Every structure is written in C-alpha cells, then in structure tokens.
Amino acid sequence: MLPCLVPPIAVRPRHDTDHADRIALSAATxxxxxMRTEDVRAWIVERREANVFHVEHIPFADLDQWxxxxxxxxxxHRSGRFFAIEGLHVIEHDGPHGDGPYREWQQPVxxxxxxxxxxxxxxxxxxxxxxxxxxxxEPGNPNLVQLSPTVQATRSNYTxxxxxxxxxxxxxxxxxxxxxxxxxxxQAEQGSWFFRKTNxxxxxxxxxxVPVWDDFCWLTLGQIAELMHADETINMNARSVxxxxxxxxxxxGALFSDIQLLSWFTxxxxxxxxxxxxxxxxxxxxxxxxxxxxxxxxxRYFKVRxxxxxxxxxxxxxxxxxxxxxxxxxxxxxxxxxxxGVPHVLAHARAxxxxxxxxxxxxxxxxxxxxxxxxxxxxxxxxLDAVLDAPKSRIRYEAIHxxxxxxxxxxxxxxxxxxxxxxxxxxxxxxxxxxxxxxxLTRHGHYVNVEARTLLxxxxxxxxxxxxxx
Amino acid sequence: MLPCLVPPIAVRPRHDTDHADRIALSAATxxxxxMRTEDVRAWIVERREANVFHVEHIPFADLDQWxxxxxxxxxxHRSGRFFAIEGLHVIEHDGPHGDGPYREWQQPVxxxxxxxxxxxxxxxxxxxxxxxxxxxxEPGNPNLVQLSPTVQATRSNYTxxxxxxxxxxxxxxxxxxxxxxxxxxxQAEQGSWFFRKTNxxxxxxxxxxVPVWDDFCWLTLGQIAELMHADETINMNARSVxxxxxxxxxxxGALFSDIQLLSWFTxxxxxxxxxxxxxxxxxxxxxxxxxxxxxxxxxRYFKVRxxxxxxxxxxxxxxxxxxxxxxxxxxxxxxxxxxxGVPHVLAHARAxxxxxxxxxxxxxxxxxxxxxxxxxxxxxxxxLDAVLDAPKSRIRYEAIHxxxxxxxxxxxxxxxxxxxxxxxxxxxxxxxxxxxxxxxLTRHGHYVNVEARTLLxxxxxxxxxxxxxx
Numbered sequence: 019m020l021p022c023l024v025p026p027i028a029v030r031p032r033h034d035t036d037h038a039d040r041i042a043l044s045a046a047t048x049x050x051x052x053m054r055t056e057d058v059r060a061w062i063v064e065r066r067e068a069n070v071f072h073v074e075h076i077p078f079a080d081l082d083q084w085x086x087x088x089x090x091x092x093x094x095h096r097s098g099r100f101f102a103i104e105g106l107h108v109i110e111h112d113g114p115h116g117d118g119p120y121r122e123w124q125q126p127v128x129x130x131x132x133x134x135x136x137x138x139x140x141x142x143x144x145x146x147x148x149x150x151x152x153x154x155x156e157p158g159n160p161n162l163v164q165l166s167p168t169v170q171a172t173r174s175n176y177t178x179x180x181x182x183x184x185x186x187x188x189x190x191x192x193x194x195x196x197x198x199x200x201x202x203x204x205q206a207e208q209g210s211w212f213f214r215k216t217n218x219x220x221x222x223x224x225x226x227x228v229p230v231w232d233d234f235c236w237l238t239l240g241q242i243a244e245l246m247h248a249d250e251t252i253n254m255n256a257r258s259v260x261x262x263x264x265x266x267x268x269x270x271g272a273l274f275s276d277i278q279l280l281s282w283f284t285x286x287x288x289x290x291x292x293x294x295x296x297x298x299x300x301x302x303x304x305x306x307x308x309x310x311x312x313x314x315x316x317x318r319y320f321k322v323r324x325x326x327x328x329x330x331x332x333x334x335x336x337x338x339x340x341x342x343x344x345x346x347x348x349x350x351x352x353x354x355x356x357x358x359g360v361p362h363v364l365a366h367a368r369a370x371x372x373x374x375x376x377x378x379x380x381x382x383x384x385x386x387x388x389x390x391x392x393x394x395x396x397x398x399x400x401x402l403d404a405v406l407d408a409p410k411s412r413i414r415y416e417a418i419h420x421x422x423x424x425x426x427x428x429x430x431x432x433x434x435x436x437x438x439x440x441x442x443x444x445x446x447x448x449x450x451x452x453x454x455x456x457x458x459l460t461r462h463g464h465y466v467n468v469e470a471r472t473l474l475x476x477x478x479x480x481x482x483x484x485x486x487x488x
Numbered sequence: 489m490l491p492c493l494v495p496p497i498a499v500r501p502r503h504d505t506d507h508a509d510r511i512a513l514s515a516a517t518x519x520x521x522x523m524r525t526e527d528v529r530a531w532i533v534e535r536r537e538a539n540v541f542h543v544e545h546i547p548f549a550d551l552d553q554w555x556x557x558x559x560x561x562x563x564x565h566r567s568g569r570f571f572a573i574e575g576l577h578v579i580e581h582d583g584p585h586g587d588g589p590y591r592e593w594q595q596p597v598x599x600x601x602x603x604x605x606x607x608x609x610x611x612x613x614x615x616x617x618x619x620x621x622x623x624x625x626e627p628g629n630p631n632l633v634q635l636s637p638t639v640q641a642t643r644s645n646y647t648x649x650x651x652x653x654x655x656x657x658x659x660x661x662x663x664x665x666x667x668x669x670x671x672x673x674x675q676a677e678q679g680s681w682f683f684r685k686t687n688x689x690x691x692x693x694x695x696x697x698v699p700v701w702d703d704f705c706w707l708t709l710g711q712i713a714e715l716m717h718a719d720e721t722i723n724m725n726a727r728s729v730x731x732x733x734x735x736x737x738x739x740x741g742a743l744f745s746d747i748q749l750l751s752w753f754t755x756x757x758x759x760x761x762x763x764x765x766x767x768x769x770x771x772x773x774x775x776x777x778x779x780x781x782x783x784x785x786x787x788r789y790f791k792v793r794x795x796x797x798x799x800x801x802x803x804x805x806x807x808x809x810x811x812x813x814x815x816x817x818x819x820x821x822x823x824x825x826x827x828x829g830v831p832h833v834l835a836h837a838r839a840x841x842x843x844x845x846x847x848x849x850x851x852x853x854x855x856x857x858x859x860x861x862x863x864x865x866x867x868x869x870x871x872l873d874a875v876l877d878a879p880k881s882r883i884r885y886e887a888i889h890x891x892x893x894x895x896x897x898x899x900x901x902x903x904x905x906x907x908x909x910x911x912x913x914x915x916x917x918x919x920x921x922x923x924x925x926x927x928x929l930t931r932h933g934h935y936v937n938v939e940a941r942t943l944l945x946x947x948x949x950x951x952x953x954x955x956x957x958x
Contacts, residue, residue, distance in 0.1 A: 029741035029828040032925065037747075133758045193755045196744070202751035204758070204845075218758050220751075264747070271499035274666070277507075277734070280931060281672035285663045288603045288674070288688050358499040374845060375674075375933075455502065461750060462932050463845075 037200050038266035041239065044147040045265075045482040048240040051143040052230075055241045058165075059251065065153035065233055066163040072328045073157045077309045081324050082338045091300025091307075093322070093340055099174040101130035101425070103312075103322055103340055105302040106213060108371035111291040124302045126312055126322055127213045127372060128342065128425060132173040133204065136255045137191035137220040139168040140200070141228065141236070148236035149221075150187075150228065151256065156423025157327040158341050160430065164253040164423070165245065168234070186231065190222050198223040201262040204463040205471065206378065207422065209370025211320065211342055213296065216374070216463065219259045239263070239482065246479035249418040250430070254472065257419065261471035264461070265478060267454030269360040274449065276458070282449055283465070286367035287376045294371040318389045320344050323427060341427040346388035347418070348431030350469040351405040352477070353382045353438035354414060355450070362450040363477065364401075364438065368467065378467035379456070382448070386431075400445060405436060412437040415480040419472060431469070433476055453477050507670050508736035511709065514617040515735075515952040518710040521613040522700075525711045528635075529721065535623035535703055536633040542798045543627045547779045551794050552808045561770025561777075563792070563810055569644040571600035571895070573782075573792055573810055575772040576683060578841035581761045594772045596782055596792055597683045597842060598812065598895060602643040603674065606725045607661035607690040609638040610670070611698065611706070618706035619691075620657075620698065621726065626893025627797040628811050630900065634723040634893070635715065638704070656701065660692050668693040671732040674933040675941065676848065678891065679840025681790065681812055683766065686844070686933065689729045709733070709952065716949035719888040720900070724942065727889065731941035734931070735948060737924030739830040744919065746928070752919055753935070756837035757846045764841040788859045790814050793897060811897040816858035817888070818901030820939040821875040822947070823852045823908035824884060825920070832920040833947065834871075834908065838937065848937035849926070852918070856901075870915060875906060882907040885950040889942060901939070903946055923947050 053061065078086070083096045093103035106127040111120055139150045154166035171185045176192065194202060200221040207215045230236070237245075242260065245251050252260075274282065304315050312322035321343045328336040352363040368380035383405045390398045415435035420428070444450065456474050459465035466474065523531065548556070553566045563573035576597040581590055609620045624636035641655045646662065664672060670691040677685045700706070707715075712730065715721050722730075744752070774785050782792035791813045798806040822833040838850035853875045860868045885905035890898070914920065926944050929935035936944065 027827070029739070029743055029830050030745055031741045032737070032746045032928075034745050034747060131761070131763065133761075194751060196748045196751060199747055199751040202747070202754045204754055218754060267502070269499070271501045273499055275500055275504050276502045277504060277669055277672070277931075278666045281664060281666060281669040284672045284674055284688060291601070293601065357497070360499050461747075 035266070037264055040142075040147050041263055041265055044239040045243060045478070046240060047146045047238040048244065048483070050148060050236060050238045050241050052148065052236040055244050058235065058237070058241070058245060059248065061235065062153050062163050062165065062251070066155070066161070068232070069155065070328065071155050071162050073162070073325050075310060076324050076326045076338060078324050079309070080326070080338065081340070084324070084338065084340060090298035092298060099132070100172065101128050103127070103299060104129045104213070105297040105299045106371055107295045107297045109293045110369055111293075112289060124297065124304060125319070125371070126299060126302060126305060128211055128215065129213045129296065130215045134172040134217045135169055135176070135188070135191050135220065136167045136217050136259050137169040137222060138256070138259050139187060139190050139228065140221060140223050141225065143236065146238055147223070148238055149242065151235050151237055151242070153233045153235070154253070156253070157325055157339070158425065158427040158429065159250070159253070159420055159423035160428050161250050164251060164420070165256055166253045167256050167259050170255050187228070190224060191220050194220060194222045201259070201264060201461075203262055203461060205258055205262070205460070205468070206374060206464055207468045209372040209378065209467065211372065211426070213294070213372045214374045215372070217255070217258075219262045221259060221263065243479035243482035246476055247415075247417055247483065250420050252419070254419065254422045254468065257472040257475045258468055260475040260478075261466070262460045263478070265454070265457050267452070267457065269452055269454050270358065272360065272452040272455055273357050273362055274451070276455065279449065279451060279455055283367060283379070286447060290369045290376050292369050292371065292373070292376050318345060325427065342425060342429070343427040344386060344429040346386045348386045348429070349383055349402070349405060349434070350381045350431050350473060351383045351434035351436055352473050353401060353404070353442065354435050355438040355440060355442070357450065360452055362452050363435070363456070363473075364442070364444060364448055365451045365456070365470065367447050367449075373464070375464050379451070379459070379465055379470055380467045381470050381473050384469050400448075405434060408434070408436045415476050417476070433473055435473065435477055435480060505736070507734055510612075510617050511733055511735055514709040515713060515948070516710060517616045517708040518714065518953070520618060520706060520708045520711050522618065522706040525714050528705065528707070528711070528715060529718065531705065532623050532633055532635065532721070536625070536631070538702070539625065540798065541625050541632050543632070543795050545780060546794050546796045546808060548794050549779070550796070550808065551810070554794075554808065554810060560768035562768060569602070570642065571598050573597070573769060574599045574683070575767040575769045576841055577765045577767045579763045580839055581763070582759060582839075594767065594774060595789070595841070596769060596772060596775060597766075598681055598685065599683045599766065600685045604642040604687045605639055605646070605658070605661050605690065606637045606687050606729050607639040607692060608726070608729050609657060609660050609698065610691060610693050611695065613706065616708055617693070618708055619712065621705050621707055621712070623703045623705070624723070626723070627795055627809070628895065628897040628899065629720070629723070629890055629893035630898050631720050634721060634890070635726055636723045637726050637729050640725050657698070660694060661690050664690060664692045671729070671734060671931070673732055673931060675728055675732070675930070675938070676844060676934055677938045679842040679848065679937060681842065681896070683764070683842045684844045685842070687725070687728075689732045691729060691733065713949035713952035716946055717885075717887055717953065720890050722889070724889065724892045724938065727942040727945045728938055730945040731936070732930045733948070735924070735927050737922070737927065739922055739924050740828065742830065742922040742925055743827050743832055744921070746925065749919065749921060749925055753837060753849070756917060760839045760846050762839050762841065762843070762846050788815060795897065812895060812899070813897040814856060814899040816856045818856045818899070819853055819872070819875060819904070820851045820901045820943060821853045821904035821906055822943050823871060823874070823912065824905050825908040825910060825912070827920065830922055832922050833905070833926070833943075834912070834914060834918055835921045835926070835940065837917050837919075843934070845934050849921070849929070849935055849940055850937045851940050851943050854939050870918070875904060878904070878906045885946050887946070903943055905943065905947055905950060
C-alpha cells in the first residue's frame with residue numbers, strides 16, 4: 019500500500035477515543051488466548067535453546083567487513099551503511115545568559131543516520147487486543163533472547179544491505195495502513211552513546227490471519243505488564259514502542275497545565291546551549307585504543323569492543339560487529355508522589371551531546387553510579403543517593419532491563435519508581451509531571467528520552483499489574 | 489521570576505479552554521481601545537519618519553567587526569556571536585529504500601546557533617485581549633518599518649554582546665510567568681537559507697500597567713487580522729508568533745484523524761534521507777565571490793551582500809552587517825478546499841537542507857519562480873502553474889509579505905490562499921489538513937515551517953476578517 023492518503027468524502031473526528039478504550043481493556047486482561055503468562059519465560063528459554071547462538075569477543079582485526087578508516091580512524095562498515103563509531107566533541111554552555119556551568123568533553127559515539135522500524139502488530143482475539151511479540155536474539159543481551167517488537171529492522175536490514183533474509187511482517191509497517199495506525203512516531207535513543215539516532219516507533223492493528231512462527235507470540239497488555247516486572251525480559255525497543263501506547267488519561271488534572279509544562283520545557287531547551295560536533299575517532303582525547311577495546315583512560319563510561327556472532331534464527335546466520343560495553347550497571351529512577359491523589363513523576367530536562375535538540379525529559383536519576391564514585395558527594399547527580407538508599411517500602415517498581423542488544427554489550431540498568439519524600443522541592447531543570455502528560459508527549463519525538471520511555475512503560479505496567487513479581 | 493515552577497497544592501485541568509475563548513473574542517473585535525485600525529499604517533509611516541534611517545550597500549571590506557575568516561573563508565563577527573555565513577553541502581537520497589530521487593548541492597547558509605526570543609505581550613482592555621506590537625525598523629525590510637512582536641531579540645541582543653541598549657519588556661519573556669503563558673515554543677525559520685535556526689515564539693499575558701513607548705501599540709486580533717491583508721505591514725516574526733495562537737478548533741473534524749496525520753508525517757520524515765554538512769564557505773562550488781556580493785554562477789537563488797545601517801530607535805544606533813538578498817519575488821500558496829464544509833489546505837512535506845529534522849510541513853507551493861524559469865514544465869514545482877494562473881475569483885487571500893529584515897534584504901513573497909479544483913488528487917508528499925490541525929501542531933516545533941506559519945496566520949486572519957483589503 020502506498021503512503022499516499024486517498025481521501026474519503028467525509029471528515030472524521032480528529033481524536034480516536036476507540037483506541038484508548040481498547041488499550042485499557044487489553045491492559046486489564048491478564049489471560050491471553052495464545053499463551054499463559056507463566057509459560058512465556060520458559061518459552062523464551064526454549065527459543066534460545068532451539069537455536070544455536072554463540073557470541074564471542076574478538077580483536078578488532080578479526081572483524082569481517084568492518085575496519086578503521088585510514089584518515090579518520092572511524093570504525094566503519096565496508097558498505098558505508100549500518101552504523102559507524104566516530105568521535106564527538108561536546109561543549110555545553112548553559113544559563114540564560116551563557117553564565118551557567120561550562121562543560122567540554124570528547125568521546126566515541128555511534129553514528130547511525132538511518133531510521134529503523136520498531137513495529138508492534140496487534141489484533142483482537144475474543145474482543146481483546148493482543149500484541150505480537152518476537153523472541154529475538156541480540157548479541158549484546160546478557161541472556162541473548164528477549165521479547166522484541168514484531169518487527170525490528172534498520173533500513174539496511176530491510177533493504178537487505180547485509181544480504182540476509184526478508185524481515186517478517188515488514189509489510190504491515192513500511193508503510194502502515196492509515197486506517198489501522200495506533201501510534202507512529204520517530205523517537206530518539208541514548209543521547210550519551212548515539213549521535214542523533216532515531217527509530218520509527220509504531221503500533222499497527224490488523225484483522226488479517228497472521229502466520230505465527232515459532233519465535234512469535236500474541237500477548238495482551240496485561241500479560242506484557244506482568245512480564246515488565248521480570249528482569250531482562252522485554253527488550254529496550256519493545257519498551258520504547260509500548261511507551262507510545264495512547265493510554266487515556268483518567269486523572270483529574272496535573273500540577274501544571276500542558277501549556278505550562280511545554281513552556282517550562284521550552285525554557286529548558288533555550289537556556290542550554292549544547293554544541294556537538296563530530297570529529298575523527300582518532301582525534302578523541304582521553305580515550306585509548308587497544309587490540310580488543312577502545313576505552314576511557316580512567317576506565318569510566320564504556321568500552322568499544324568487537325564480537326563474532328553465530329545464530330540461526332536471525333536475518334543472517336553469522337556475522338561480526340562492534341558493540342559498546344558499559345563499565346557498570348546503570349540506574350534509572352523516577353521519584354513519584356501523589357498530588358491531590360494524582361501520581362506525578364519528577365522529570366529531568368537532561369542535555370546530552372547526542373540529542374538532536376539539546377534536551378529531552380529524562381528520569382529523575384539516570385547514570386552509571388560507578389562513573390561518579392571518585393567524586394565528592396556534592397558533585398554526584400541530584401537525588402542519586404536518595405534513590406540508591408531508598409528503603410524497600412518506598413519502591414513501587416523495580417526491575418533490571420538491558421539496553422539495545424544490537425549495539426550494546428551487557429548494558430543493564432536498574433529501573434526504579436520510588437515514592438518520594440513530600441518535602442522535595444524540585445531544583446531548576448526538574449518538574450513534576452503526570453504519566454498522562456508524558457504519554458501525550460510520546461506522540462511526538464524528542465520530548466521523552468529512551469530511559470524515561472522505559473520507565474513510563476514500567477509505570478503503566480505497575481498501574482495495570484500492581485502486585486509486581488513474575 | 490525564576491523558571492522553577494513552585495507547586496501549588498492542587499492539580500488543575502491540563503487544557504486551558506479559557507485562553508481559546510478569549511482569543512476568539514479578540515479576533516472578533518475590530519475596534520481597539522488604543523488606536524483605530526485605519527490609523528495604524530499612517531502611524532507606522534510616522535514612526536519611520538520620526539527616526540532617521542539609512543541603509544546602504546557597502547563592499548565586504550567596509551564591514552565593521554565582520555570579516556572573512558582566514559582558512560574557511562566564512563563571513564563571521566569578530567566576537568564569534570550573532571551569526572555567520574558558512575557553506576552547506578546537502579545530499580538528499582529519498583525513497584523508502586533509498587531508491588527515490590537523488591539531489592546534491594552546495595550553497596552559502598546562515599549559521600545562527602543562538603536561540604532568540606520573539607514575544608508578544610497581551611493584556612485585557614475592556615475585557616478584550618489586546619496585543620502589544622512594535623513599529624520596528626529592520627535594515628532588510630523594503631519599507632524599513634513594520635509591525636514586529638513586542639520583543640524581538642537574539643541572545644546576543646539581550647546579553648548586550650553588541651553593547652546596545654536594554655531590550656524593552658524582555659522581563660516578561662525571559663523567562664515568562666508560568667501562570668500567564670499562552671504559547672511558548674521553539675520554531676524553525678527558513679530551511680533553505682538558515683542552518684537549523686530556531687527562535688522561541690511566545691505569547692504572554694500581563695495585568696501590569698505597561699508603559700507604552702512611541703514605537704508600541706496595543707491591537708486586538710481583529711485589528712491585526714485586518715492589517716494582515718495589507719502588503720508588508722506585519723513582519724515575519726510577528727506572523728510566526730501569531731500562528732502559534734491556540735485558536736479553538738470549531739470544525740466538525742478533518743479528512744484524517746490526528747494520528748493518521750502524524751503517521752503520514754512520520755512516514756514522510758522516514759522516507760527522506762537528507763544529510764546536510766557544514767563546509768567552509770570558501771569550498772562552496774557553483775558560487776562566486778566578488779567585492780560586494782557572493783552570488784550563484786547562474787545568478788539564481790540569492791546573493792550575500794553587506795549593508796551599513798544608521799538608525800536612532802534601535803538598540804544600537806549604527807552598524808554594518810551582511811544580509812541575504814533574493815533574486816526575485818517568491819510565491820507561497822496554500823491550495824484550499826472544503827470537505828464536508830470543513831476547510832482543508834494542501835500541505836507539502838518539504839525537505840530542506842537547513843531543517844533540524846529532515847522535513848516540515850510547507851505550503852502547497854513555496855518557491856521563487858525565477859529559479860525554475862530555465863527548466864521544462866515537468867521539472868517545475870507541482871502546482872506552481874496552477875497557483876500563478878489562478879483566476880482572481882479563486883483567490884481567497886493575497887498579500888505580499890517580506891521575510892526577516894534582520895537577515896534578508898528585500899526578500900518578499902506573494903502569500904496566497906487559493907480555492908482548489910475539487911478533482912485534485914494529492915501526489916505523494918502532499919496531504920489535506922485543516923487549519924485546526926496545523927494550529928495544534930504549532931504547539932510543538934519543527935512541524936510547520938515558517939512560510940506555512942505565515943499562511944496559517946493569513947488563513948486565520950481571512951477567517952476573522954473575510955472582507956480583505958486595507
């Protein structure tokens with residue numbers, strides 16, 4: 019189907035309330051028609067064992083089709099496609115009159131200008147929306163196989179730049195049937211590791227008989243919510259797409275009206291002056307290149323590594339590629355409080371060198387604590403200690419999730435939602451917003467960063483399945 | 489007042505319907521308390537004559553504080569602030585699989601990374617919102633003085649990088665009182681001439697007694713709508729800010745629901761692959777540099793020139809600066825049709841090298857026809873001939889407006905809204921949208937381009953004051 023919209027002869031309402039009602043029903047439904055929730059994790063393990071996967075570290079010199087470019091030293095694919103590891107020089111010069119803090123640094127960064135597709139197909143069974151999830155192997159996942167969107171494909175994937183097999187069910191997303199689109203938005207990924215990478219996050223409904231291959235499974239949102247309480251089960255791309263579900267906001271209101279929130283956000287974007295410039299990888303100061311790794315001189319942040327992958331259910335059976343490996347487990351946490359009975363989370367307008375547009379809304383705390391261990395308490399990120407020291411009784415949600423296993427190697431973070439002390443007075447750059455407001459913002463790109471999108475999906479899961487555990 | 493939002497103890501509704509009602513009342517009010525509409529143009533002429541303004545062309549060598557950088561040849565200010573003329577290399581590689589048209593070119597471009605403020609202050613008089621407009625001289629305006637927003641200031645202006653006087657009434661905007669913000673959004677400007685320039689478009693209410701200096705005037709939206717029918721009276725910045733007014737959508741619906749429209753737009757952004765890279769001005773191919781101009785080898789597009797300005801009511805009394813001069817009068821037109829009695833305009837998802845994010849919604853036709861005069865009919869922009877040949881009876885709105893007089897010299901375009909032939913079948917990249925949908929999108933940046941924002945303000949003006957003329 020062509021993306022050209024063929025006009026019917028009549029107008030329709032601008033807002034589709036029908037989607038919201040059916041999403042709410044799916045979230046309230048914990049029994050799926052296809053598989054019991056308690057069997058899903060065993061099925062994932064079975065899928066891992068049904069296929070032979072090996073991931074091993076290799077020296078950069080053993081990469082196939084990848085190599086360091088002569089002049090720049092950038093780590094690139096021979097085809098010029100997929101992604102590249104380049105250098106980034108960032109200058110932050112903040113404050114309303116350029117009188118705020120000044121920071122400047124250089125780092126390796128993943129440059130991936132192609133827009134990929136992350137699409138979840140959904141369909142009603144017995145009157146309830148089910149979402150088609152895929153048990154997908156990604157070399158950087160600690161447990162290799164996690165639940166991913168129905169389709170997860172870079173442009174190079176689906177144009178077959180690496181000569182792999184067809185991407186299954188891609189036809190539902192590229193482009194989608196305009197009559198059946200529930201969400202479709204370009205969202206950015208990690209601004210500290212990617213340079214302006216965005217993926218197309220889509221949810222599309224179908225009434226077709228869809229073949230269900232061994233690696234696929236239809237689940238209700240209630241089932242997915244329960245699985246969101248398990249460690250390393252729902253992959254980053256799936257969490258991101260799920261955060262874009264147009265849940266209806268049933269709250270009475272919010273601390274700030276939407277225009278007040280947008281104005282605050284605009285002010286945050288305006289007062290940060292972030293200039294990020296790509297530089298040759300070979301010019302990056304403070305990092306050293308070895309046979310198997312590129313790493314920071316003090317061992318902080320992350321390492322660039324190379325792996326060899328052998329798998330059987332992926333588009334291509336074996337390949338080598340670079341991955342970024344974190345130096346420690348991250349923390350991403352929202353402080354939450356109720357105001358007038360309405361839950362609010364404390365969002366942080368965070369500037370990152372890789373953001374397309376200066377700042378995005380991030381969790382209250384988002385960092386790898388190890389990177390700050392050498393600093394005095396006052397130089398550590400705000401609220402970090404409050405989050406790390408939170409008593410069990412204040413933790414509303416907790417799970418370990420890993421980040422994009424196609425680019426990151428064993429990069430994990432503890433995702434937390436924590437009851438806040440009511441006396442917290444947000445410092446500049448922080449604001450109390452409702453999950454409903456964040457949901458409204460995910461209709462558009464570059465407002466809610468990928469870590470906050472994961473947490474939004476977790477908050478929605480905790481609301482649907484407050485008992486936790488799995 | 490600090491931008492930190494101090495929480496009250498209660499939630500409020502997320503949507504402020506009160507603003508929309510009061511905006512509608514102001515649009516319906518054609519008599520202002522301060523000045524009669526028919527006197528405004530005479531007052532603008534009086535303000536021009538009350539101040540002595542001279543603008544003259546000078547050779548680049550006579551620029552003060554500006555010069556060509558040694559290695560790059562970029563035209564820069566000695567302070568490193570304001571803006572710079574650099575080179576841009578653009579590659580467009582379109583199509584869902586990179587199989588669409590391929591274009592590649594180089595051009596000079598204005599690089600201005602600082603976010604400026606364009607703010608209109610409003611206040612109720614006799615229960616009706618009036619908006620404070622300024623009669624402002626800008627060296628590039630053909631008639632020098634036009635109505636601008638209350639505040640129009642680059643960061644360098646208001647931090648006094650050029651040692652000028654204080655910007656009047658800036659305190660209402662930097663930052664605004666959260667309780668009185670009506671619109672506050674970062675919007676982009678010309679993507680063909682600026683590299684990723686954005687300004688903060690703001691509308692803020694006050695209940696204060698505001699001093700009214702000689703160059704300022706309170707007007708209702710009904711009065712401004714009438715003035716929008718006059719040539720070269722409301723400047724580009726004012727038109728842009730006015731397009732962000734949250735008019736209530738009274739239409740029954742739209743051809744496409746909002747999510748369908750967003751999905752179509754996301755598809756347009758995804759299928760265009762635009763890579764724009766800044767290059768030294770000295771490396772730009774196809775352009776030649778003279779003593780007084782930098783121009784295209786075939787005389788097309790625009791010229792870079794230098795001017796000396798002497799004025800008395802501006803922040804700084806005399807200065808020199810570069811400006812971009814167009815080679816002809818542009819055309820920016822929306823084709824319009826009613827569907828089920830609801831007006832729709834044909835928006836174009838336009839890719840420009842200077843856009844931050846690939847495409848923005850543009851008028852149906854937006855070009856300088858002279859640049860296409862040498863091409864065969866099939867290579868001219870779609871709908872251009874339909875617009876140029878439209879009979880008078882189909883023209884719903886027409887006026888000449890000029891573009892930002894602080895950067896552009898005598899750059900004018902005919903802005904048109906034309907009744908479309910009902911048989912038009914939108915080609916790929918074009919979609920029928922309602923003015924209400926465009927208004928909703930102007931709450932966010934990078935959806936509606938600056939020419940379409942001008943036309944949206946014109947459409948709203950034509951709806952408020954359908955009689956036209958002035």
